[in-house]
Amino acid sequence: MSLLADLLSTVFERRYIGLSPGDRDNRPIGELADELMGTRGEVSGLVFAQKILDRFERMADEEKLGFFRHLAVAMNIDPARVRETLEAHEQAPGKHTYREFMVAAEPRRQELIRRLNQVPGATGQLVAMRSDLLRLGRGDVELQALDVDFRHLFASWFNRGFLVLRPINWESPAHILEKIIAYEAVHAIDSWEDLRRRLRPSDRRCFGFFHPSMPDEPLIFVEVALTKGVPGSIQGLLSGTRAELASEAANTAVFYSISNCQPGLAGISFGNSLIKQVVADLSAELAGLRTFVTLSPIPGLAGWLEKTGQDHENVDAQRLRSLAAHYLLAAKRPDGAPLDPVARFHLGNGALVHAVHADADTSPKGRAQSGGAMVSYLYDLPKISQNHERFATTGQIAASQEVRSLSNAAAKIQA
Amino acid sequence: MSLLADLLSTVFERRYIGLSPGDRDNRPIGELADELMGTRGEVSGLVFAQKILDRFERMADEEKLGFFRHLAVAMNIDPARVRETLEAHEQAPGKHTYREFMVAAEPRRQELIRRLNQVPGATGQLVAMRSDLLRLGRGDVELQALDVDFRHLFASWFNRGFLVLRPINWESPAHILEKIIAYEAVHAIDSWEDLRRRLRPSDRRCFGFFHPSMPDEPLIFVEVALTKGVPGSIQGLLSGTRAELASEAANTAVFYSISNCQPGLAGISFGNSLIKQVVADLSAELAGLRTFVTLSPIPGLAGWLEKTGQDHENVDAQRLRSLAAHYLLAAKRPDGAPLDPVARFHLGNGALVHAVHADADTSPKGRAQSGGAMVSYLYDLPKISQNHERFATTGQIAASQEVRSLSNAAAKIQA
């Protein structure tokens, strides 16, 4: 029992200690930052770090911008010093000159962020801080550079090896579950009853990645339905009146929703690892599972059809499936990548376009974005690496024979 | 319950999966490293990372050296590229040019180490890898530079904010306790019975720092005795026949042993944080505690006395205490820091020299290194920051009036 208890108490203790208003240090936050980086910092680091974090939380946006600018400008690299230390290292390579170079080549704000992170529980606050930075720094060249440092540190701290995969189910704590309701980004969860329908039945699963220093906050989660065969309708899948399936009787796992939870972790990718880990775990638990697919939206289909002057409102199902297949396989960005963002994600993970479904999402949003069409990407573990490599190097998109035929049919008509 | 269970299963799963001999990839490890850094790396990263880690574990030292050299040379920074990107950034500052510079200024081996760390449970293996590097790389300029990268990453990963303080007691798991026996570096633990005497009684405590990705491995631990008054003898403190004290009756907490456990984390300092955290936790638990001191060895005393031609074998207790006090306050390295390494640690933490004891460690080792003398450093929380700053900026050593007088007496005699 103890590691968890200790971890939680380590992370949470600060909440209950906090700084009383009397402890507040009203000096400019830049001064506090300098204290944190000075000699006293080594010993009084926690106190200064906590003061800065607490102050930041209470700041208005204008003040936050000021703080970010201080980091961006006053704690930036010094190019002259970089060159100087690089030269010294070239002339006398070795531990000492190398370290001097490394210190010079890394802006001091990175060390500041690391020191802020010494406060138990600070990691979540730093993630929120970056979320502010992304919001306030749009279009500002210096602040965007500052964000590169945050992202660099977060990529190291939120390394796959540090993440913990946790099942999320109806026995999970309510304060986690309410976040699942809040963060669901694909098919909104209306109520606790709706949540219960997605977590409690024997043919439903949900998994999330967590970081040990943010034990209350999912980073990303995926919702899974266990089915017989690949389903062709999200409303059917989520229907409250469907017959529940014993998990052992399922042969297919359907990833029907993946949601990133932390805007402050934008650009740090977890989805690929999450899906593969869940595939591995479900395979080990349920020997009957043979097929791992998604049931995914095609968010760009309607826009593309419109832009290319093709009608999608008055077409029959079969024609819509052809158009969707063609869009997924052939519509590209200027850089050659698929136009559809969801396709880019799954194909980049090494999945293949497995099936296209008409009348699959009959919600207003589904109708609007894709005429109700959806797509299943297949995660076929033995082929993932090869699919990925072809896609990454040649842009070639893996697809089932059926999808390829559908796409060809559309191409002929178009031609 | 679940976070811990999930964390453990995430960390441990790999152990049981492992790579069967048939899966082994016998290509040169450098080639595997290149695969890990290539396009397939994103998707097949875990497999390649695991192959490299498993291969490394089975390598002889000569091969390990080869691998380290590959990292040191083939994955080093390219100075020309650093200059080029720096210039581009100066001419057109912004997110893109800044990121290019950061990529160029960081050797690719850092990214390699981060990717190795994606394997669940890899962190401990990387710590062991650095331990090999420190051992094999002595005197090798390139390998020492490589170590700077390991240390840089570890400082970030083993940030105070990620560590968990755990009490270690007689209800702790045996596989943790056997490591306490193995790692105890100050006063050796002879047997499980001896361990029991240090953990079970109501007047004994032990605490360690752990990292969530190495839940079985203490990083550092401290042993504490709860007493009435400051004790003057380690043998008395550890005696199996002493009377046990109810913890509520204690007014003093004595830190009598601090042991670092991981050679691969050399240079990443935890002791300062550990002591302060334990002082804070014990204060909260036991309101009767007033004094927090160490009972520490004076490892350099005998050597210094010999070097300075002073006899310490035929002196009386009082004279030995004077000599010891003088040594602690006045004997300095060329750079002005105290000669005694234990003193450097505690004074650097902001402690003060509180008392010097003769006949305090009557073991052969104690006799040999300091004529049996020991010292108590006092952790007086309100003054720690000030003590530290004076020590850091002016080298001034904080000491009790009594110790100062003892030192002066020795100085007079010497003079």
Next chain:
Amino acid sequence: MSLLADLLSTVFERRYIGLSPGDRDNRPIGELADELMGTRGEVSGLVFAQKILDRFERMADEEKLGFFRHLAVAMNIDPARVRETLEAHEQAPGKHTYREFMVAAEPRRQELIRRLNQVPGATGQLVAMRSDLLRLGRGDVELQALDVDFRHLFASWFNRGFLVLRPINWESPAHILEKIIAYEAVHAIDSWEDLRRRLRPSDRRCFGFFHPSMPDEPLIFVEVALTKGVPGSIQGLLSGTRAELASEAANTAVFYSISNCQPGLAGISFGNSLIKQVVADLSAELAGLRTFVTLSPIPGLAGWLEKTGQDHENVDAQRLRSLAAHYLLAAKRPDGAPLDPVARFHLGNGALVHAVHADADTSPKGRAQSGGAMVSYLYDLPKISQNHERFATTGQIAASQEVRSLSNAAAKIQA
């Protein structure tokens, strides 16, 4: 971690094993019961016990009645055998004759119930079985006698020493929390939002008793509000717009709702222990708490006023308080106990009638049952034992001076 995990897996394993339809044994349940009590029972007990439990769950009420009758009649005591063994024991007192008597004096159905309970997780099913028995056995002399056996065994199994007090809060698992919503018997919980308001704020607490063999099922729970002073209105207390109080600032803990959860445990009393344990735990956690009171309904007030021909609809607040006080102190059942059931419970626990509030429950139910009046019972730990004893032996009701005066005022008017 492991005891809980092991306990849960022990309790839950059967759920997932279950008996496949093919394993079902369709012999009359009485025959299965005899198998369970026979020689094979020792070895195949679990299988037969599980068959009986599973069969019972699938039975219609008529069949259940048949099973209960089998227990009541065929597995009853044999008076002749009781007399015979009693006589033998008197003539030759000793271990053997005593055991013979004990076996004869205990109906075999008790042993049957114990054997059913050998199945992991069976305890909850037996509690549900008794709930059926209470429902189906009303007015049936034999089945009511059978219930005496159930109750006897449950009193032993649900002994206070086996119960676990658990805080229930917003970090509790959802499948527990949904039971809190379902079981709340005093002031209904409308929604998860309403539940959140009762659990999450720093000035709210909830505690329940659990049995280790039914870890998912609260037996009884109490909801507590931390306040400054004794509150006089339940709507005020539960208002969503009230100002939240820091728990350390509270001086009063208000027990505003106590709910029994298991109809099958009727007559096994937990409330007394629960309140005292919670008083003890809250005292230890929050040193500022001085007063422990309830805010309780007066369910019998309106009925009594009506029966005694007193108007309570057109009286002012002060007059209603007098009437309520008089009702609580003076209205008695034929056996001399207070007429009000809630009063009987708290006075029997050793509490005293502390204050009477008008306009305290303005809900339709509150208006109807007591004209909106409520009462606070005070748990004054040092006096509880004495209060209880006086009440138990002489029927004397402890009350504050104020309540006594109110009651006297009403008595005068009545007279």
Next chain:
Amino acid sequence: MSLLADLLSTVFERRYIGLSPGDRDNRPIGELADELMGTRGEVSGLVFAQKILDRFERMADEEKLGFFRHLAVAMNIDPARVRETLEAHEQAPGKHTYREFMVAAEPRRQELIRRLNQVPGATGQLVAMRSDLLRLGRGDVELQALDVDFRHLFASWFNRGFLVLRPINWESPAHILEKIIAYEAVHAIDSWEDLRRRLRPSDRRCFGFFHPSMPDEPLIFVEVALTKGVPGSIQGLLSGTRAELASEAANTAVFYSISNCQPGLAGISFGNSLIKQVVADLSAELAGLRTFVTLSPIPGLAGWLEKTGQDHENVDAQRLRSLAAHYLLAAKRPDGAPLDPVARFHLGNGALVHAVHADADTSPKGRAQSGGAMVSYLYDLPKISQNHERFATTGQIAASQEVRSLSNAAAKIQA
């Protein structure tokens, strides 16, 4: 996490509260017992119960005897009252008369013991109390009758359905493991190193039953070796130099030691359930396991050979095996049960005599009790129930063909 934490804190809290010497109530313990059974008991029960338990722990044997006598005599059944209530019940059967009878037929000391058990953590103390009773009450008719009541209650409280099976391994808490060392009753554990050899290797397992109210105390445990084939030597099995087997490679699980831990639970049988549960759990975990056998001592062999005038010291191995087989199959007690106590246990569980080994236990104890012979009992799940029933009803002993032949050979020679 919380149920375990709550359970532990509920059980342990009393330890740390305890009764200060000033709280001690020095009235005769019989008077305290009467208080506990009186009206105040309902409310002040915990206090009186705790006083009695604490007083009992400090008593000398003479006083304990006095207390037991008080229970045995003053709190015994009243035969006249039994008859009276029985008659009343016969004349007017019903809930009320039945309950009156039940109260009269159960000695009041049973209720006393139940009330003592209300104190959190008391269960372990009551088990220790019975251990005292068994020791002090030998040969005393009244105290032996009192023991029947303890045993009756314990059989209900330690019902299989309340027990928790826990693996015991090298990650178990040291305070549990030291009890394994202390309680091992078959093949003594010399040291922590010896324990480690039995717990840590991949081909070793250990499981124990625990009761939730005594979470620190194993009730019974079994040690298991995973092997290829049925081993014929305990020294070989326990050898520190044997080659470790990967658990997946094993086809046989060998139960080589079963130890009861609590003298106060004598007569409450757990072994049968434990073995079967472990067989079930191991089967589920390791699909390769085909055979579940014991490697058991034959404690009565040498005595029987001596008594029947047969030499076992100068016989060859094959002859010794014949004699052992014959002893196991043919040597009976006057009541027809097997003479050998270990055989009675395993045959009663439904096992069969599978193989007899010479030179299997070469320790002095093994040589002395059976000339070094040991026996393997086979747990063949599908046949257990049938074996048991035949054994229970006809005394017929199940054995392998080989053992039967060996026995026949001995019989011929004897004849």
